[in-house]
Amino acid sequence: MNHLLIIGAGGLGQMMKEVALSIGYEQVFFLDDAAKGTDIIGKCCDYLAMREKFDTAVAALGDNDMRLYWTEKLMEADYHVPSLIHPSAVVSPSASISEGSFILQRAVVNTSTCIEHAVLVNSGAIIDHNSYIERGAHVGLGSIVKANCRVTSLKKIEAGNVVFPTRRKIDGADSRMLEDALYAFGFGLTCSYVKPFGAGHINETYAVYMPSEQGDELSYVLQRVNTNVFNDPAGVMDNIFGVTEFMRTAIRKEGGNPDRETLSYIKTKNGRNYFEDEKGQPWRCYNYIPDSVCYQEVERPEQFYQSAYSFGHFLKQLGNYPVDSLNETIPDFHNTVKRFAAFEQAYQRDIQNRVDSCRDECDFVLKRKADCGILIQQQERGVLPLRVTHNDTKLNNILFDAETGKGLCIIDLDTIMPGLAANDFGDSIRFGASTAAEDEKNLDLVHFDIELYRLYVKGYLDATKDVLTQEELESLPWGARLMTLECGTRFLTDYLQGDTYFKTAYPEHNLVRARTQFRLVEEMEKEFEGMKQIVREYFI
Template identity: 75%
Template sequence: MKSLLILGAGGFGQMIQETARLIGYAKVVFLDDAVKGEDVIGKCCDYQAFLGEYDTAVAALGDNGMRLYWTEKLMEAGYKVPAIIHPSAVVSPSAEIGNGSFIMQRAVVNTHTVIEHGVLVNSGAVVDHDSHVAKGAHIGLGSVVKANCNIDVKRKVEAGEVVFSTRRKIDGVTNRNLEDALYAFGFGNQCSYVKPFGQGHINETYAVYMPTDAGDEFAYILQRVNNNVFKDPAGVMENIFGVTEYLRNVIRDEGGDPDRETLSCIKTKAGCTYFEDSEGQPWRCYHYIPNSVCYQLVEEPEQFYQSGNSFGHFLKQLGNYPASSLKETIPDFHNTVKRFANFQRAVKRDIKNRAITCRPEVKFALEREADCGVLVKQQEEGKLPLRVTHNDTKLNNILFDADTGKGLCIIDLDTIMPGLAANDFGDSIRFGAATAEEDERNLDLMHFDISLYEMYVKGYLEGTDGVLTPEEIESLPWGARLMTLECGMRFLTDYLEGDTYFKTAYPEHNLVRARTQFRLVDEMEQQFEKMQEIVRQYC
């Protein structure tokens, strides 16, 4: 016969007696210093005398300090001190309930919550997931302890009170918006630290490290998106989720690994594709792809071949994706005619009085107005089809497998939109077939490397594998020439307008970038026939 000795025969003790009988204790008696009755068999100080007759006991005392004191005395004496859980309570199998704690009628203790010993969770109270209630605490009638809370020793949460999580300090967090984003994506209570990551011009990016048995691990990439550039963050993220989820199925059908060969986006805890901070700036999150590397500049010719193959294959993989369903998140992004018009307007307005500092560069761009319409005209005439294009095909937007050196995953999908194959091809060439970085001050170091161009052509056409039309193939050299010109005009426009688009490190940064692009355009023009011959050779 199961028997229970209860210290405390007051109202709370009577509640525990009823509950004990409901869960199978046939004989339930009390020790109490004041209350008398036929089931009160002694005073609390007599507890050791009854250990032989009653090996199981609890302390049902309403005062937190007294309940904790007597719970620990019973444990020290050698009693079994069980948790008493009312049959109507809901307790997660993963929750831990300590000795001598009481979970009363219709109380809820959720997943991975820890209740230490001598705790009272009163009727109708809720202790949500991943919370920790220290010994001797009292969670009052109908109160709510929200997720990830810590309740101190012997604290009383008043009836009906709502307790919100107190955020922990996270190393590397220097502002509230970053902290809010970490919590929005569910990392705030676990992550070890964060630190800046990458070398992008536009967005603010962080590496998020999580604890593992082997130590801290780079697990996620958290990014604050510049909504001065991307004015439709919902559309950007709708495009990214749509394309990456589609690619997972394509990659799986090809026998690849979708967790490594495309980005894996994460939604917020509220199920949103992005989080908006207190300043209205959007944040998004991806899984980090381990054992991968990213190159800022071509170090070996094979890397540029792999880059071409990767972007070509990317275009082929998305060949059946409904391009019309994509949001045009930056209208006319690669409409070189309109980019030229924007440049002309910036020169005319000259709002920062900078035009006098860049007269040769302004003249260079103005002399190429007719070139700007070559691809746009072919598109308007229906000679060049619209495809799902990346629209920012720099080498550093590819992750390479660290072991094999092969292109692994296309990243930075902010500008994925309908576009021309020539534009994607050309943007890669203007970045990767250059002998210096795009902000190199010494122009003597900046040249167009036609051997690298040839490596890319070979890889790109192998990757597209017959998908491109003859007209598209013929347009590729023009894509290289015009995307480089367009990028130079964009840098120069931003310089004239006060550096509102691209991140800059010093006042002339965008002008330096424009000069490098125009140097490349000049050398491409000199070798244009050779560029056309190379494309025809590999098609």
């Protein structure tokens, strides 16, 4: 039966009866201690006795305390307590309206607003975006609640009043967007300060410090996602939440600590995977993992072994994850054939007139066109299976346990997508088996270290040789060679196009990066038979 029981037959009760009938309820009955009428079937205290006849009920009482009290009584009695919204009201699909709340005629509830239970939003009231109305409040006739406001529980906003947001100054929050993000994730009223964090090329990252008994403590990492690179932030965050939540289960089965061994991403106060600021830029947040360290380059050989084992273990833990469910958030990210095509177009167009400054580097790529298709062709033939891959397996995307020195947690998960094991393996080699920084200007310092390669092979296969196929194992040396070539090609392409993708510190920065990668490719080509033999040694 599509019947509704209303506690309170006064003015608000009669209004809600009209709303209920207008949105499809067939019959409405009341409980009221004083009023009389054919549709009043008992006292308020009879709500428990009526549970056998009614499964749906609301409390329509003008007094905030009483409306909240009876709404919670109905919820405790296991009634379905719906929100009632007048057909003329405008409610954003991203707004959250909780049990027993009423949105009356021509009221407006804007984007990402959260309304708790037993709230009354009266006729003509406007609640702007990202506001939070706590339980039992009353937003009066024609009143306005500005964006990012919080109306406390049981508060009444009188008719026609305007509520403005009040915010405290947060040290380090030097933009409105950063401040909005802090409030969106619930830190605005409590965090001590924020400051830039990390050394990533792509996203804008901040450390969020919270007060504790020991003083201010780094507690969260807040990032603005670069939509020039990741133009599907919803897909990125769906991938991240899916994989990290799956990882937590896998880690528990292994007897590990999921709060330290995978990133724990935080939803906004509105329950969303990320916050979108007024300029449409997405922000996301995760818990900082204490007592961990991150290295920008290999300082001791053991670190490289640990990174290899960590990335291999990551691939193994996700072996049963439904790879087809992942969003390909950067299409063809490691499609070396298409990366070559993009370079070739940039080379031919030369829109920044930079080809003359890098002809040798361009010729280097052009001569290796045939190499670019080797792994892609095996994938297309089904020889190499798609797996859940990280796609940015640099040493600095691993947190190490500060006490034990062991690999602890894989970070920077933006590029999790379907991919080849060889790609993840190869990206680690091109970054970690180099004797110099990625942007070292003196190429005499840049060499491919075959012993570091050997150490990485051992660590990676210690974690994966029982899950990788024979063809995958044999593809690993090609992964090292082609990921290095691909990365250098990407740096060179970005240089030719005017440095629109990677962050740069000076005009030739991307060209310098490309040169280091090409030097490594040259040396890998000379050592290639030895690279293949090392892999065979560890899987036979």
